[in-house]
Amino acid sequence: MTDLQSYPQHTITAALQCAGNRRHTMRTKVKEVWGLDWNDGAVMNCHWSGPLLRDILRDASPLPVIDESTYHVAFGCHQTAVEDDDYYGGSIPYWRAINADYDVLLALEMNGHPLTPERGFPVRVIVPGVAGARAVKWLDRITVQDHESSNKYQQRDYKILPPDVQTKEQAEEVWHQIAAFQEIPINSVITSPQEGDVVKKGQSLVISGYALPQGDDGPIVKVEVSVDEGKIWKEAKIPEKGSKWSWVLWEFVYDGPIDEQIKFWSRATDTKNQQTEGRPWNLRGVGYNGYGELGNLKTMN
Ligand SMILES: Nc1nc2c(c(=O)[nH]1)N[C@H]1C(S)=C(S)[C@@H](COP(=O)(O)O)O[C@H]1N2
Numbered sequence: 001m002t003d004l005q006s007y008p009q010h011t012i013t014a015a016l017q018c019a020g021n022r023r024h025t026m027r028t029k030v031k032e033v034w035g036l037d038w039n040d041g042a043v044m045n046c047h048w049s050g051p052l053l054r055d056i057l058r059d060a061s062p063l064p065v066i067d068e069s070t071y072h073v074a075f076g077c078h079q080t081a082v083e084d085d086d087y088y089g090g091s092i093p094y095w096r097a098i099n100a101d102y103d104v105l106l107a108l109e110m111n112g113h114p115l116t117p118e119r120g121f122p123v124r125v126i127v128p129g130v131a132g133a134r135a136v137k138w139l140d141r142i143t144v145q146d147h148e149s150s151n152k153y154q155q156r157d158y159k160i161l162p163p164d165v166q167t168k169e170q171a172e173e174v175w176h177q178i179a180a181f182q183e184i185p186i187n188s189v190i191t192s193p194q195e196g197d198v199v200k201k202g203q204s205l206v207i208s209g210y211a212l213p214q215g216d217d218g219p220i221v222k223v224e225v226s227v228d229e230g231k232i233w234k235e236a237k238i239p240e241k242g243s244k245w246s247w248v249l250w251e252f253v254y255d256g257p258i259d260e261q262i263k264f265w266s267r268a269t270d271t272k273n274q275q276t277e278g279r280p281w282n283l284r285g286v287g288y289n290g291y292g293e294l295g296n297l298k299t300m301n
Protein backbone atom coordinates (compact mmCIF):
# COMPACT_ATOMS: atom_id res chain seq x y z
CA MET A 1 0.00 0.00 0.00
CA THR A 2 2.62 2.58 1.00
CA ASP A 3 4.54 1.67 -2.16
CA LEU A 4 1.48 2.36 -4.26
CA GLN A 5 0.82 5.60 -2.36
CA SER A 6 4.36 6.80 -3.06
CA TYR A 7 3.69 6.96 -6.82
CA PRO A 8 2.11 10.07 -8.35
CA GLN A 9 -1.62 9.81 -7.67
CA HIS A 10 -4.12 10.43 -10.46
CA THR A 11 -7.84 10.98 -10.26
CA ILE A 12 -10.19 10.15 -13.11
CA THR A 13 -13.96 10.15 -13.40
CA ALA A 14 -15.02 6.94 -15.04
CA ALA A 15 -18.06 4.76 -15.40
CA LEU A 16 -17.70 1.11 -14.50
CA GLN A 17 -20.27 -1.02 -16.23
CA CYS A 18 -20.91 -4.74 -16.08
CA ALA A 19 -20.95 -6.29 -19.55
CA GLY A 20 -24.35 -7.68 -18.55
CA ASN A 21 -25.95 -4.29 -17.87
CA ARG A 22 -29.44 -4.21 -19.50
CA ARG A 23 -29.52 -8.00 -19.79
CA HIS A 24 -33.13 -7.84 -18.62
CA THR A 25 -34.09 -5.91 -21.75
CA MET A 26 -32.38 -8.47 -23.96
CA ARG A 27 -34.05 -11.43 -22.28
CA THR A 28 -37.53 -9.91 -22.15
CA LYS A 29 -37.66 -7.99 -25.44
CA VAL A 30 -35.54 -10.28 -27.60
CA LYS A 31 -35.08 -13.79 -26.23
CA GLU A 32 -34.14 -15.57 -23.00
CA VAL A 33 -30.46 -15.52 -22.10
CA TRP A 34 -28.23 -17.21 -19.55
CA GLY A 35 -27.00 -14.83 -16.86
CA LEU A 36 -27.93 -12.69 -13.84
CA ASP A 37 -31.07 -10.68 -14.52
CA TRP A 38 -29.54 -7.20 -14.48
CA ASN A 39 -31.78 -4.27 -15.22
CA ASP A 40 -30.28 -0.91 -16.20
CA GLY A 41 -28.40 -0.36 -12.95
CA ALA A 42 -25.32 -2.58 -13.33
CA VAL A 43 -23.21 0.53 -13.73
CA MET A 44 -21.64 3.21 -11.54
CA ASN A 45 -19.84 6.46 -12.22
CA CYS A 46 -17.19 7.58 -9.75
CA HIS A 47 -13.99 9.46 -9.11
CA TRP A 48 -11.20 6.92 -8.83
CA SER A 49 -7.74 7.78 -7.45
CA GLY A 50 -4.44 5.95 -7.36
CA PRO A 51 -1.24 5.41 -9.34
CA LEU A 52 -1.28 4.72 -13.07
CA LEU A 53 -0.66 1.06 -13.88
CA ARG A 54 1.95 2.13 -16.44
CA ASP A 55 4.09 3.77 -13.75
CA ILE A 56 4.18 0.53 -11.79
CA LEU A 57 4.85 -1.60 -14.89
CA ARG A 58 7.71 0.69 -15.87
CA ASP A 59 9.37 0.07 -12.51
CA ALA A 60 8.71 -3.65 -12.47
CA SER A 61 12.02 -5.31 -13.07
CA PRO A 62 13.31 -6.69 -15.23
CA LEU A 63 10.80 -6.19 -18.04
CA PRO A 64 11.83 -8.20 -21.09
CA VAL A 65 11.78 -6.47 -24.47
CA ILE A 66 8.33 -7.34 -25.65
CA ASP A 67 6.09 -6.89 -28.62
CA GLU A 68 3.45 -4.51 -27.31
CA SER A 69 0.87 -5.61 -29.80
CA THR A 70 0.74 -9.23 -28.70
CA TYR A 71 1.26 -9.00 -24.94
CA HIS A 72 -1.31 -8.74 -22.20
CA VAL A 73 -1.42 -7.56 -18.62
CA ALA A 74 -3.28 -10.02 -16.41
CA PHE A 75 -4.79 -9.22 -13.02
CA GLY A 76 -5.61 -11.74 -10.34
CA CYS A 77 -7.32 -12.00 -7.00
CA HIS A 78 -6.38 -15.22 -5.23
CA GLN A 79 -8.02 -14.41 -1.89
CA THR A 80 -10.81 -16.87 -2.42
CA ALA A 81 -12.27 -19.26 -4.96
CA VAL A 82 -15.12 -17.95 -7.10
CA GLU A 83 -18.11 -19.67 -8.65
CA ASP A 84 -16.38 -20.99 -11.76
CA ASP A 85 -12.65 -20.94 -11.01
CA ASP A 86 -10.26 -21.14 -8.07
CA TYR A 87 -9.38 -17.44 -8.36
CA TYR A 88 -10.80 -14.36 -10.11
CA GLY A 89 -8.83 -12.91 -12.99
CA GLY A 90 -8.91 -10.98 -16.22
CA SER A 91 -6.56 -9.26 -18.62
CA ILE A 92 -6.27 -6.32 -20.97
CA PRO A 93 -3.95 -5.81 -23.94
CA TYR A 94 -0.51 -4.51 -22.98
CA TRP A 95 -0.83 -1.44 -25.24
CA ARG A 96 -3.81 -0.25 -23.23
CA ALA A 97 -1.96 -0.72 -19.96
CA ILE A 98 1.18 1.22 -20.89
CA ASN A 99 -0.28 4.07 -22.95
CA ALA A 100 -0.91 7.20 -20.86
CA ASP A 101 -3.96 8.07 -22.98
CA TYR A 102 -5.94 5.16 -21.55
CA ASP A 103 -5.68 6.11 -17.85
CA VAL A 104 -5.57 2.55 -16.50
CA LEU A 105 -5.43 3.01 -12.75
CA LEU A 106 -4.68 0.95 -9.67
CA ALA A 107 -7.43 2.58 -7.66
CA LEU A 108 -6.90 3.02 -3.92
CA GLU A 109 -9.77 5.45 -3.47
CA MET A 110 -13.30 5.91 -4.72
CA ASN A 111 -14.90 9.35 -4.44
CA GLY A 112 -12.11 10.57 -2.16
CA HIS A 113 -12.25 7.72 0.37
CA PRO A 114 -10.31 4.46 0.61
CA LEU A 115 -12.11 1.69 -1.26
CA THR A 116 -14.67 -0.08 0.89
CA PRO A 117 -14.26 -3.87 1.27
CA GLU A 118 -17.08 -4.51 -1.24
CA ARG A 119 -15.46 -2.27 -3.85
CA GLY A 120 -12.11 -4.06 -3.63
CA PHE A 121 -10.07 -2.66 -0.71
CA PRO A 122 -7.14 -2.21 -0.63
CA VAL A 123 -6.68 -1.95 -4.40
CA ARG A 124 -8.57 -2.68 -7.59
CA VAL A 125 -7.88 -2.12 -11.26
CA ILE A 126 -9.91 0.51 -13.11
CA VAL A 127 -9.83 0.17 -16.89
CA PRO A 128 -11.83 3.11 -18.27
CA GLY A 129 -14.00 2.29 -21.28
CA VAL A 130 -13.69 -1.44 -20.67
CA ALA A 131 -16.23 -3.87 -19.19
CA GLY A 132 -16.27 -4.18 -15.39
CA ALA A 133 -15.12 -7.79 -15.55
CA ARG A 134 -11.51 -6.61 -15.99
CA ALA A 135 -11.71 -4.24 -13.00
CA VAL A 136 -10.32 -6.89 -10.66
CA LYS A 137 -10.99 -6.17 -6.99
CA TRP A 138 -8.77 -7.18 -4.03
CA LEU A 139 -5.97 -7.25 -6.59
CA ASP A 140 -3.00 -9.37 -5.51
CA ARG A 141 -1.16 -10.24 -8.74
CA ILE A 142 -0.23 -8.44 -11.95
CA THR A 143 1.47 -10.41 -14.72
CA VAL A 144 2.82 -9.32 -18.08
CA GLN A 145 2.42 -12.29 -20.40
CA ASP A 146 2.20 -13.32 -24.04
CA HIS A 147 -1.36 -14.64 -23.70
CA GLU A 148 -4.63 -13.41 -22.21
CA SER A 149 -5.65 -14.32 -18.67
CA SER A 150 -6.50 -18.01 -18.57
CA ASN A 151 -9.17 -17.37 -15.95
CA LYS A 152 -12.61 -18.73 -16.70
CA TYR A 153 -14.06 -15.20 -16.68
CA GLN A 154 -11.73 -14.16 -19.47
CA GLN A 155 -11.91 -17.36 -21.52
CA ARG A 156 -15.37 -18.85 -21.12
CA ASP A 157 -17.59 -15.97 -20.10
CA TYR A 158 -18.00 -12.27 -20.99
CA LYS A 159 -17.93 -12.88 -24.72
CA ILE A 160 -20.46 -12.00 -27.41
CA LEU A 161 -21.29 -15.45 -28.73
CA PRO A 162 -22.70 -15.57 -32.27
CA PRO A 163 -26.51 -15.82 -32.39
CA ASP A 164 -26.48 -19.42 -33.61
CA VAL A 165 -24.94 -20.47 -30.30
CA GLN A 166 -28.08 -21.26 -28.29
CA THR A 167 -26.97 -23.63 -25.54
CA LYS A 168 -24.18 -23.95 -22.97
CA GLU A 169 -22.99 -27.09 -24.77
CA GLN A 170 -22.68 -25.22 -28.07
CA ALA A 171 -20.87 -22.43 -26.25
CA GLU A 172 -18.23 -24.87 -25.00
CA GLU A 173 -17.26 -25.60 -28.61
CA VAL A 174 -16.65 -21.99 -29.58
CA TRP A 175 -15.52 -19.98 -26.54
CA HIS A 176 -11.87 -20.22 -27.61
CA GLN A 177 -12.62 -18.73 -31.06
CA ILE A 178 -14.27 -15.58 -29.78
CA ALA A 179 -12.63 -12.40 -28.55
CA ALA A 180 -13.05 -11.40 -24.92
CA PHE A 181 -15.46 -8.53 -24.29
CA GLN A 182 -13.40 -5.39 -23.66
CA GLU A 183 -14.67 -1.97 -24.84
CA ILE A 184 -18.23 -1.24 -23.76
CA PRO A 185 -20.66 -0.14 -26.49
CA ILE A 186 -22.36 3.26 -26.64
CA ASN A 187 -25.54 3.22 -24.61
CA SER A 188 -28.36 5.23 -23.10
CA VAL A 189 -31.35 4.32 -20.98
CA ILE A 190 -34.37 6.05 -19.54
CA THR A 191 -34.31 5.72 -15.77
CA SER A 192 -37.27 7.92 -14.82
CA PRO A 193 -40.18 7.54 -14.97
CA GLN A 194 -40.34 3.75 -15.09
CA GLU A 195 -42.75 1.30 -16.69
CA GLY A 196 -45.99 1.18 -14.72
CA ASP A 197 -45.54 4.64 -13.19
CA VAL A 198 -48.58 6.88 -13.09
CA VAL A 199 -48.16 10.17 -14.94
CA LYS A 200 -50.52 13.11 -15.23
CA LYS A 201 -52.17 13.96 -18.52
CA GLY A 202 -51.98 17.57 -19.61
CA GLN A 203 -48.78 18.29 -17.70
CA SER A 204 -45.25 18.29 -18.92
CA LEU A 205 -43.36 15.10 -18.17
CA VAL A 206 -39.70 15.13 -17.21
CA ILE A 207 -37.82 12.14 -18.59
CA SER A 208 -34.30 11.42 -17.43
CA GLY A 209 -31.58 8.84 -17.80
CA TYR A 210 -27.89 8.24 -18.31
CA ALA A 211 -25.75 7.78 -21.42
CA LEU A 212 -22.40 6.03 -21.72
CA PRO A 213 -19.78 6.58 -24.42
CA GLN A 214 -18.30 3.66 -26.33
CA GLY A 215 -14.86 2.39 -25.30
CA ASP A 216 -12.35 5.19 -25.87
CA ASP A 217 -14.74 7.41 -27.86
CA GLY A 218 -16.11 9.61 -25.06
CA PRO A 219 -17.39 12.03 -24.11
CA ILE A 220 -21.08 11.78 -24.91
CA VAL A 221 -21.90 14.78 -27.08
CA LYS A 222 -25.65 14.40 -27.54
CA VAL A 223 -28.68 12.52 -26.26
CA GLU A 224 -31.99 12.59 -28.11
CA VAL A 225 -35.52 11.42 -27.37
CA SER A 226 -38.21 10.23 -29.78
CA VAL A 227 -41.93 9.67 -29.14
CA ASP A 228 -42.71 8.34 -32.62
CA GLU A 229 -40.42 5.31 -32.80
CA GLY A 230 -37.50 7.17 -34.24
CA LYS A 231 -39.03 9.38 -36.94
CA ILE A 232 -38.33 12.62 -35.10
CA TRP A 233 -35.59 13.01 -32.51
CA LYS A 234 -35.38 15.94 -30.12
CA GLU A 235 -32.30 16.85 -28.17
CA ALA A 236 -32.23 16.29 -24.41
CA LYS A 237 -30.41 18.58 -21.96
CA ILE A 238 -27.14 17.45 -20.47
CA PRO A 239 -26.81 19.73 -17.43
CA GLU A 240 -23.26 18.61 -16.62
CA LYS A 241 -20.87 17.74 -19.45
CA GLY A 242 -19.26 14.32 -19.33
CA SER A 243 -15.56 13.46 -19.50
CA LYS A 244 -13.99 10.97 -21.86
CA TRP A 245 -14.69 8.05 -19.52
CA SER A 246 -17.79 9.12 -17.66
CA TRP A 247 -21.50 8.77 -18.14
CA VAL A 248 -23.72 11.82 -18.52
CA LEU A 249 -27.08 12.33 -16.88
CA TRP A 250 -29.65 13.83 -19.23
CA GLU A 251 -33.10 15.29 -19.00
CA PHE A 252 -35.89 15.87 -21.48
CA VAL A 253 -39.10 17.79 -20.93
CA TYR A 254 -42.00 16.37 -22.92
CA ASP A 255 -44.94 18.72 -23.43
CA GLY A 256 -47.02 16.78 -25.94
CA PRO A 257 -50.12 14.66 -25.47
CA ILE A 258 -49.83 11.61 -23.24
CA ASP A 259 -51.82 8.40 -23.40
CA GLU A 260 -51.10 4.89 -22.21
CA GLN A 261 -49.80 3.88 -25.62
CA ILE A 262 -47.02 6.44 -25.61
CA LYS A 263 -43.48 5.12 -25.99
CA PHE A 264 -40.27 7.03 -25.48
CA TRP A 265 -36.94 6.10 -26.99
CA SER A 266 -33.51 7.53 -26.16
CA ARG A 267 -30.38 7.50 -28.25
CA ALA A 268 -26.85 8.67 -27.43
CA THR A 269 -24.05 10.03 -29.60
CA ASP A 270 -20.36 10.21 -28.62
CA THR A 271 -17.42 11.54 -30.64
CA LYS A 272 -17.57 8.62 -33.10
CA ASN A 273 -20.68 6.49 -32.61
CA GLN A 274 -24.44 6.75 -32.46
CA GLN A 275 -26.62 4.27 -30.63
CA THR A 276 -28.88 2.26 -32.95
CA GLU A 277 -32.22 0.55 -32.49
CA GLY A 278 -30.55 -2.82 -32.99
CA ARG A 279 -31.57 -5.54 -30.61
CA PRO A 280 -28.48 -7.65 -30.32
CA TRP A 281 -28.91 -11.13 -28.85
CA ASN A 282 -26.23 -13.42 -27.52
CA LEU A 283 -26.46 -16.36 -25.16
CA ARG A 284 -24.76 -14.66 -22.22
CA GLY A 285 -26.76 -11.46 -22.65
CA VAL A 286 -23.77 -9.13 -22.76
CA GLY A 287 -23.36 -5.78 -24.46
CA TYR A 288 -27.04 -4.91 -24.90
CA ASN A 289 -27.27 -1.38 -26.28
CA GLY A 290 -30.51 -0.98 -28.21
CA TYR A 291 -32.29 2.36 -27.79
CA GLY A 292 -33.36 3.25 -24.28
CA GLU A 293 -37.08 2.51 -24.01
CA LEU A 294 -39.98 3.54 -21.83
CA GLY A 295 -43.56 2.38 -22.26
CA ASN A 296 -46.52 1.02 -20.26
CA LEU A 297 -47.13 4.26 -18.41
CA LYS A 298 -50.41 4.62 -16.52
CA THR A 299 -52.12 7.95 -16.93
CA MET A 300 -54.41 10.01 -14.72
CA ASN A 301 -56.16 13.30 -15.28
N1 LIG B 1 -11.88 -10.15 -7.37
C1 LIG B 1 -12.98 -9.92 -8.13
N2 LIG B 1 -13.02 -8.80 -8.87
C2 LIG B 1 -14.10 -8.53 -9.65
C3 LIG B 1 -15.18 -9.45 -9.75
C4 LIG B 1 -15.11 -10.64 -8.95
O1 LIG B 1 -16.03 -11.49 -8.96
N3 LIG B 1 -13.99 -10.83 -8.16
N4 LIG B 1 -16.25 -9.18 -10.57
C5 LIG B 1 -15.99 -8.26 -11.70
C6 LIG B 1 -17.17 -7.84 -12.43
S1 LIG B 1 -17.85 -8.97 -13.49
C7 LIG B 1 -17.67 -6.56 -12.35
S2 LIG B 1 -18.96 -6.05 -13.31
C8 LIG B 1 -17.11 -5.59 -11.38
C9 LIG B 1 -18.22 -5.08 -10.49
O2 LIG B 1 -17.71 -4.11 -9.60
P1 LIG B 1 -18.40 -3.86 -8.20
O3 LIG B 1 -18.51 -5.18 -7.50
O4 LIG B 1 -17.50 -2.91 -7.50
O5 LIG B 1 -19.75 -3.29 -8.47
O6 LIG B 1 -16.10 -6.15 -10.57
C10 LIG B 1 -15.20 -7.03 -11.25
N5 LIG B 1 -14.11 -7.39 -10.38
Ligand SMILES: [Mo]
Binds near residue numbers: 018132
Ligand atom coordinates in the same frame (compact mmCIF):
# COMPACT_ATOMS: atom_id res chain seq x y z
MO1 LIG C 1 -19.77 -8.08 -14.44
